Amino acid sequence: MNGSGAIRSCGECCTRLVDFGVTLRGRSVLEGIGLHMHCGELTSLIGPNGAGKTTLLRAMVGELPHTGTLRFIHRGSIENTTPLRIGYVPQKLELDRTSPTTVLDLFAGALTRWPLWVGTRKAVRNEALEKLALVGAEALLTRRISEISVGQLQRVLLALALSPIPELLLLDEPVAALDQGGMERFYQTVSQMRTEYDLSILLVSHDLTSAAQFADRMILLNRTVLCDGPPREVLLNPLIRQTFGFGFTEQEIAGRRPVPRELEHEQCALPMEGAL
């Protein structure tokens, strides 16, 4: 620990999936997933189409039924399994171009039961502005989400996922529709959130090199976890070539990302072994 206060990347709290599986229409889509995500760590989830990446997220947020367990372990308590506060950023919203929904409507709909058609309360407005400021999107508050750009909408959805600040943040290919610049900016914001709020972040990504650049850890998924470790190791693993049909060389990855932080890994794992 760096002694300057426990908040910064404590590594003592974590999200743990044990023997997690999903069966859809009688067909096993995911099975035997064991995952371990630490606070302040950005884990990138990669895998081919149909690997079950989105399904995993949908099961984690509770939309799909699953087997096994999903737990959040707070620092200092092995037993604590309070329900996880999850922030989720979907790939897209079902929107048509005439949708009158504004950014503020999104926040009001999520944060209160006070019906949208009656009006929006001041407190909600302030909360929305505060969270939008984190992603540099305050100016969008009263804009219709059907008229803002894809990149702007992703920022808004990120701000929404941060209200209230979650313990685990799930991002489903948030940059799929963004251009290079937009993508970099988005990743930077997310990276910053990770350290600032000590979040566990799980990010589904198609862009392997950018994912490697910003992630602390990488997981290769295809129905189950095939490979799990620092991005560099995962990308150099022969399984990458087998799965995607192309691989990476040391040179391609070198310089992309400094040494991954590994210190936290054991810290959370130790008390949990007994609980299994």
Place this chain on the structure above:
Amino acid sequence: MSLLHSLLMNLPFEWAQYDFMHCALLAVLLVCPLLALLGCLVINNQMAFFSEAMGHSALTGLALGALLGLADPTVTIVGFAVLLAVAMFLLRRYSTVPTDTSIALVMAFVVALGVVLLSRGGGFARYSSYLIGDILTITSKELGLLSGLALIVMILWTFLFNAFFFVSLNRSLASSRGLPAGVLEVVFSVLVAVVVAVSIPWVGLLVINSMLILPAATSRNLAGNTRRYVLGAVVISLLSGVLGLISSYYWNTATGATIVLWACGFFAVSLVIRKR
């Protein structure tokens, strides 16, 4: 009721002198906003085709009522619509048939079944009033039923609007915020089924869906946020309803269809305004 009576009697218009017009006006003031409120979320959920099928299912509900020898087939119409709503939800959830295809199939089936049953012995003409509806024959007892329904919808719209709204945006996002997406979808489908089924004798099953969709679609063209969208739809439906009722009296036309024509007119105006 008596207040409305005395109020209307003092108006210097011919139509305002008849009791049946008073009842009809009250019915319009109840049914129109009710359908418009639901319509807003029907459009958000892209369920316009679903609600159309609900309306058409009344033919089978009506036939079942006739087979059972019921004097008032409302019970079977509502019952069958609810059954169908749940069946269609399950079909969408657990089968791989595309939603619009499955709705088309179900609609074809219920219309054919209804027509076959009702036309046995050549008596179909007896039931044609259900096709175009007759709001002028509404009794005060039936008005009581409508008021009860309006009250239920208002209560649900107060406590659950934001939840329904959020599920319509993205199921996974709603789930991540602890909303039971599946349950809410069923409740909403059933609610649409009940309101549509109850309104059919007065509005007519051929035009009921327009009353649901048109005011919301019109308001969508103009509204800058969700609050204005919902309130605008209610105002537009009330205007179309009252204008339609009064003009149908003078033109001696079917009230439901006349109201729909007014609503179409408003929609056309909204398109022009939006263009500018």
